[in-house]
Amino acid sequence: MSRFRDALVAAMTLFVGRLARPRESRGRIVAAGPTDPLAELAVLGLLGLASAAAVAFVVLYAVGESTQYLGLSLGLSLLFVGAALVVTGRRLVATEELEEDYPPAGHVDDQRRVEQILEESGDRLTRRRLFKLGLLGTGGALGLALLTPALSLGPFFQTRYYLGTPWRRGRRLVDENGRPWRADDIERDDFYTAFPESANEEELGSPLVLVRLAPRNLRLPPKLKGYDAGGIVAYSKICTHAGCAIAMYRAPLFLPSEPRPALVCPCHYSTFDPAAGGTVLFGPAGRPLPMLPIEVDARGFLRAKGNFDGPVGPSWWGVRMSRANP
Ligand code: FES
Numbered sequence: 001m002s003r004f005r006d007a008l009v010a011a012m013t014l015f016v017g018r019l020a021r022p023r024e025s026r027g028r029i030v031a032a033g034p035t036d037p038l039a040e041l042a043v044l045g046l047l048g049l050a051s052a053a054a055v056a057f058v059v060l061y062a063v064g065e066s067t068q069y070l071g072l073s074l075g076l077s078l079l080f081v082g083a084a085l086v087v088t089g090r091r092l093v094a095t096e097e098l099e100e101d102y103p104p105a106g107h108v109d110d111q112r113r114v115e116q117i118l119e120e121s122g123d124r125l126t127r128r129r130l131f132k133l134g135l136l137g138t139g140g141a142l143g144l145a146l147l148t149p150a151l152s153l154g155p156f157f158q159t160r161y162y163l164g165t166p167w168r169r170g171r172r173l174v175d176e177n178g179r180p181w182r183a184d185d186i187e188r189d190d191f192y193t194a195f196p197e198s199a200n201e202e203e204l205g206s207p208l209v210l211v212r213l214a215p216r217n218l219r220l221p222p223k224l225k226g227y228d229a230g231g232i233v234a235y236s237k238i239c240t241h242a243g244c245a246i247a248m249y250r251a252p253l254f255l256p257s258e259p260r261p262a263l264v265c266p267c268h269y270s271t272f273d274p275a276a277g278g279t280v281l282f283g284p285a286g287r288p289l290p291m292l293p294i295e296v297d298a299r300g301f302l303r304a305k306g307n308f309d310g311p312v313g314p315s316w317w318g319v320r321m322s323r324a325n326p
Helices: 002-020 037-062 067-092 108-121 128-153
Strands: 191-196 208-212 232-236 248-250 262-264 271-273 279-282 294-296 302-304
Touching: 037 067, 037 128, 067 128, 232 294, 232 302
Parallel strands: none
Antiparallel strands: 191 208, 208 232, 248 262, 262 271, 271 279, 294 302
16 A cells, blocks of 8 residues: 555656756666566557457447457456556666655655656666657557446346336236236136237246235225225236246235245245235345236136236346336
């Protein structure tokens, strides 16, 4: 930490000192060393390779390549930067062995001394401008590569795509064979999967879980009142944690002493309360399961009354501010 502080003070001193006054000529402090054009070329080449590997990371990320290639490109970039620093330290920067630390630069003369040491330590470089460009380019490319994964935090543009579902008012609920579900088919202590009739089952917003509960046990929040059809509730089957399918239902056999009914995601055990609007009872999910309003038509079939009360699928940065598209 103190080394970092010293380096920071030295850099500030150099910068401020340069602005404040022209350089005076005085005797050297750091012994002049030989230039090493070959080492300079090697460092510039390594910086170029580091930049190329960092840019490759961004490109591989954009085309959706595997994480192995992403790790390889980023690792190579850091490796080349490390190699460039090692060559610079060993061959291009003057080094000296000190018995003790430099005294704190309290006096103006001490500060000038530090400035001079810093300048003279790097004056073996014959291509300073090229070096600065190389460092800037590599820093920029690496910075871009490190920022790129932030795109995975969620969609930034065109979020409508993530909010649309095939559910519309009047659309029937069907099973995986396309057979419409009747309200009478849905029994207590079991759960069922449903899809929208005549729509793409593969869409994220398509699959539902259906559960029948005793109407007196429902505790739906006010905004979800009327979403059930005589105790039958319908939720998105896609877990709001990371998008696995809700595949387990806990149906208590003796309500007074057993835990309440719950829909459970097998991936990380997020547990949702079907009687209370899909609220999270346990696990890493950060928001309730989206609920679909349903009704029973004159012929006894289950139909949607509209779209979900919230966006389906795993959570992303703006999901709480959004509503499923009507
Ligand atoms: S994906 Fe469901 S709990 Fe993690």
